[in-house]
Structure formats: structure tokens, C-alpha cells
Amino acid sequence: MTFFKKKTFRYFRWFLHDFIVKNSKTIFLSAFISTIVIVSSITVSPQIIQLISSRNQIIGYDFSVRIDSLPEEINNKISNGLLFVNNKGEIYPLLASSWEKLNNGLTYRFHIKKDVLWNDGTLFTVKDISYKFKDVAVKRIGNYTIEYTLKKPFTNFPLYLTRPIIKYPYIGVGGLYSIDRIKQKQGIVSEIHLASNRKDLSPILYRFFDNEAQMVSAYKLGTIHEMTLNKKNLADVFLTWSNTEVIKKTDYSRLFTLFFNYNNPLLKERELRSGISSSIDRSKLESLGMIADTSISPLSWAYNNTIKQNTYDLELAQKIIYKYKTSTDSGKLNVSTYYEYLDVADLINSDLKSVGLSTNLNVISNSDSSDFDILLTYMKIPVDPDQYYYWHSSQNLANALHYKNLKIDKFLEDARAIESMQERKQIYFDFQKVMNDDTTAVFLFYPYVYTIKRK
Incomplete structure (x- = not known):
């Protein structure tokens, strides 16, 4: 049996050798063409996918949503x-x-x-x-x-x-689009297809990803046509793509801010808060966004452009911190932020340490967001200058900060009750001046965002 097995093996080996020798050119050409086809399909697959789906706008989001809490952008399109x-x-x-x-x-x-x-x-x-x-x-x-x-x-x-009126199951009124279908699993949405209610508008497909890396990969593969990034270094990757445009905008609806916990006796001192503001080198933040002076957007009719700009003054900051050094040394200030803002918090914390402040940098979650001395996060800035819900002492944020200023309360109450826009404007001018003089918080910047889209 062993003899016959060896003989059979030698027979097939000789047969395979003769076949390869006689057909070597054909085999080589076939392998070469196959390699080109595979490489070409990988290279042009985004273009092929885009061509197939060119009638649709396909937009990516780097977060998950539930069926009962769709993004404002979608709600505004359907109703x-x-x-x-x-x-x-x-x-x-x-x-x-x-x-x-x-x-x-x-x-x-x-x-x-x-x-x-x-x-x-x-x-x-x-x-x-x-x-x-x-x-x-x-x-x-x-x-x-x-x-x-x-x-x-x-x-x-x-x-x-102004909020869109929507009835179950996600039916709008007078919108440019209607929801055609939703792909979801256990209430978590992965895709939303919008059908146009007008002939001159193309359908839109929204795709939701667990994180930014998944969204960027989807764009590279061509399964989405548009996405928005918050980080310049990620957006810069696409500047060399001939089929892609990168659009930089300032997001005036978000204002990155340092909030103080007034329950800390040190932070009740206006001078110390002023020293903290002076210690921050805002030139380091210029690549991240438009530097802010007040909590009211410069696009607003109530923006006070006469407010003294917050300037970096290392000598003054060191002098102020030195005055409170004994107190600050007795316990470190907890500088807290969320994971996604850690790079900004690192810059801020470095500046605070450079003037002699003793700090701990902590990453927190929403569940422990009240455990801080200084908190870096963003404010959602409304179109109207009314900021009653942020700074009035009866409201949740002011309570969380243990902040109370009767003059600020009066400004916010009066501005809500007065009809005249000119009178309201003067009130908000005064409101911004008092906030600035008091260093109620440190308003840092409105972030740049980058829209990446196929041409």
C-alpha cells in the first residue's frame, strides 16, 4: 500500500510540473490581471459606491441616538x-x-x-x-x-x-422631507432614510456610528458622503483628497467655558478668579476656535463689543496666586472635564500650574459632574441673548455652581419682561459687563468644526 501511495504522489507531482511549464505564460498573465483587478476595485470602491448612491445625500454622525430623540437637524427637515x-x-x-x-x-x-x-x-x-x-x-x-x-x-x-411639531410615529407637518424608513435595534437607530417632499430635493440617508473612528472609516470607504469633525488634525487628512472639500466653520452655538464651584471658599474670591483668568494663555486656544469675551455670541444683536478683552498676564496671575498661596497649598483644586475635552483641559491645567496653583486634573462622567472645583465644558448658546436658565440663582446650573448674584438676577428678570429691544440691549450690555468684572466664569472659545464632504 505504501508503494502505491508513493507512486501516485510522484505521478501527480510530475503531471503538475508539466502543466505549469506548458502553461506558465497563461498562468502568469491570469495572476497579473487578477492582481490589477483586486487592487483597482479596492482603490475605486469609494467612487463606485458614490456613483451607485449619487442620487442620495449620505451623512454620517459619530454618536448613537434613540428613536425618541432624533437630532435637531433631522427634526427641522421633517417638520x-x-x-x-x-x-x-x-x-x-x-x-x-x-x-x-x-x-x-x-x-x-x-x-x-x-x-x-x-x-x-x-x-x-x-x-x-x-x-x-x-x-x-x-x-x-x-x-x-x-x-x-x-x-x-x-x-x-x-x-x-419654534420647536418642530411631530406626531407619532414621527410624522411631520409642512416639512421638506418625510421619514421613509428607520433602521433600528432595541430602540437604537443606525440609519434614517428621508424622502423628499419636493422634486428639486434629493433623498437623504443618515448613518449613525458608535464613534468618530468608525465614521471616518465609513467616509474613506465611500459609504457616507459627508461628516463633521471637531479636530483639525483629523480634518487635515482630507485636504489632499481631490474628490473632497473641507469646510471650516465656527460653531457659535457652543461656548467652551471654565465654571467655578462657589462652594469652595477660595473660588468665592473675585481676585483669585481673576488671577485664574489671567493665567490662561489664549493664544494656545486660537487653533481650536474663536476666542470669546462674553457669554453672548458676537453674532447677537445684544453682544457688547466694548467689554475689556481677557488677556494673558503671567506676572499679574503669579502675584495674585502668591497672595493666596497658603490657602491653595492646603488643598489641591480639582480641575474636571469630560474625556472628549481632555486635550483642552491639559492646556488649561498646565497654565494653572505655571502660576503656582496646585491642581488635580480629573476626567468625570455625567453621573459625577457635580464633583469639581473648576469644570471645563461647553455652554449651549441660544439664538436669543436670554441666559436666565444659566445664571439666575433659581435655576439648576446656578444651583450646581452655588452661584448667586442679585444684580445678575435683576438683569435677567428685567430683560424678560421688557418689550423694547433697545432697552433689552442695554440691559444685556450691563449684564455682560458685570459678568466680566466679576469673572463669574472664564469664557474661552467657540469651537471650529470641519465639514468633510464629497465634491
């Missing part, structure tokens, strides 16, 4: 609110046709447009308006009039009627 506010704070009717104030500014009466349809074809009436407010009485008059009565005058109330 409208009663009103619309532009970047200047000017208000225009959308689903409403007009409105008026009654009862010395306590009652707002809105008349909605007739013959407006939901995306499912049913008629939209005031019975479908689902805004809910605390301490606000709602009265519906017929099918096309609705009244909101407040307990005290609030000039900015119409701004809260």
Missing part, C-alpha cells in the same frame, strides 16, 4: 414649528399665520394657517399642537386659534414655539 427665528433673533410665522399679545402681555394668541397637511395627508389643526409648558394655561378656540396665558410677562415666549 416645522409655529414660528421661525433667524440668527439675528428675528421671529417669522411658519405654521402660524399671525399672532397678537393680549392682557398686558400675559396672553399670546396664535392663528394657524388653514389647509396645512401632515405628511400623512391629514389636516393640521390646533388640536395637534403639543407644546407643553409649566405654569402656562392653554386654550384652543375652534380649529385654527390657540391661546397661551402666562402668570407673568415673558417677552421671549414665542421663541419656545
Whole structure:
């Protein structure tokens, strides 16, 4: 048996050798062509995928969402609110046709447009308006009039009627798009397909990824056409891509800020807070965003451009910190931030140490966000300059910071009750000056964001 096995093996070896010798050119050419095809398919696959899906916009997000909390960008595409506010704070009717104030500014009466349809074809009436407010009485008059009565005058109330009105299961009214289908698993959304309600608009597909690295890989493979990055070094990779454009913008809706915990006796000292502000070299932050002076956006009609700019003054900062050195040495200040802002926090913490402050840099989660002396995070800046929810002593953030300033409280209350924009503007000018003089917080920068998209 062993003899026959060896003989058979030698036979197949000789046969294979003769076959390769006789057909070597054909085999080599086939291997060469196969290699070219494989390499070419890998190289041009993004272009092929893009060509196949060129009719769709495919946009990537680097976070996960639940079915009941879709991003604002999507909600605004599928539906409208009663009103619309532009970047200047000017208000225009959308689903409403007009409105008026009654009862010395306590009652707002809105008349909605007739013959407006939901995306499912049913008629939209005031019975479908689902805004809910605390301490606000709602009265519906017929099918096309609705009244909101407040307990005290609030000039900015119409701004809260700009949120898109959506009914189950995610049906909009008057939107440019409708949700065609949603791909989800256990309530977590992976894809949303939007169908256009107009012939001149292309469908949009949104894809959601667990993290930024997955999203960037998807763009490189061509499975998404557009994404937004927060880090310049990641965006710069695509500057050399001939089929890609990189668009840099300033995100004025977010303001990176150092918040102080006023429960710490040291941080109650205005001079020490001023010293901390002077210790920060803002030139290191210029590549990250537009440097800020106040908590009101420079795009706002209420922005005070006469505010003294926060400057880096190492000598002054060291002098102030030295004055409090005995107290600061007795216990380290906890500088806290979230993981995604750690690179910025490192720069800030380095500056604080350079002037003699003793600090610990901590990464925190949302569950322990109250455990800090100095907190680096961002404020969400509204279009309107009203920042009552941030700084009024009755509100959650002020309570978390243990911050109370009666003068600031008065500014915020008065600005909400006054009709005249010019009078409100003066109040907000004074508000910004007091905040600046008091170094209530250290306002750092509005971050740059980078939109990466196929040409």
C-alpha cells in the first residue's frame, strides 16, 4: 500500500510540473490581471459606491441616538414649528399665520394657517399642537386659534414655539422631507432614510456610528458622503483628497467655558478668579476656535463689543496666586472635564500650574459632574441673548455652581419682561459687563468644526 501511495504522489507531482511549464505564460498573465483587478476595485470602491448612491445625500454622525430623540437637524427637515427665528433673533410665522399679545402681555394668541397637511395627508389643526409648558394655561378656540396665558410677562415666549411639531410615529407637518424608513435595534437607530417632499430635493440617508473612528472609516470607504469633525488634525487628512472639500466653520452655538464651584471658599474670591483668568494663555486656544469675551455670541444683536478683552498676564496671575498661596497649598483644586475635552483641559491645567496653583486634573462622567472645583465644558448658546436658565440663582446650573448674584438676577428678570429691544440691549450690555468684572466664569472659545464632504 505504501508503494502505491508513493507512486501516485510522484505521478501527480510530475503531471503538475508539466502543466505549469506548458502553461506558465497563461498562468502568469491570469495572476497579473487578477492582481490589477483586486487592487483597482479596492482603490475605486469609494467612487463606485458614490456613483451607485449619487442620487442620495449620505451623512454620517459619530454618536448613537434613540428613536425618541432624533437630532435637531433631522427634526427641522421633517417638520416645522409655529414660528421661525433667524440668527439675528428675528421671529417669522411658519405654521402660524399671525399672532397678537393680549392682557398686558400675559396672553399670546396664535392663528394657524388653514389647509396645512401632515405628511400623512391629514389636516393640521390646533388640536395637534403639543407644546407643553409649566405654569402656562392653554386654550384652543375652534380649529385654527390657540391661546397661551402666562402668570407673568415673558417677552421671549414665542421663541419656545419654534420647536418642530411631530406626531407619532414621527410624522411631520409642512416639512421638506418625510421619514421613509428607520433602521433600528432595541430602540437604537443606525440609519434614517428621508424622502423628499419636493422634486428639486434629493433623498437623504443618515448613518449613525458608535464613534468618530468608525465614521471616518465609513467616509474613506465611500459609504457616507459627508461628516463633521471637531479636530483639525483629523480634518487635515482630507485636504489632499481631490474628490473632497473641507469646510471650516465656527460653531457659535457652543461656548467652551471654565465654571467655578462657589462652594469652595477660595473660588468665592473675585481676585483669585481673576488671577485664574489671567493665567490662561489664549493664544494656545486660537487653533481650536474663536476666542470669546462674553457669554453672548458676537453674532447677537445684544453682544457688547466694548467689554475689556481677557488677556494673558503671567506676572499679574503669579502675584495674585502668591497672595493666596497658603490657602491653595492646603488643598489641591480639582480641575474636571469630560474625556472628549481632555486635550483642552491639559492646556488649561498646565497654565494653572505655571502660576503656582496646585491642581488635580480629573476626567468625570455625567453621573459625577457635580464633583469639581473648576469644570471645563461647553455652554449651549441660544439664538436669543436670554441666559436666565444659566445664571439666575433659581435655576439648576446656578444651583450646581452655588452661584448667586442679585444684580445678575435683576438683569435677567428685567430683560424678560421688557418689550423694547433697545432697552433689552442695554440691559444685556450691563449684564455682560458685570459678568466680566466679576469673572463669574472664564469664557474661552467657540469651537471650529470641519465639514468633510464629497465634491
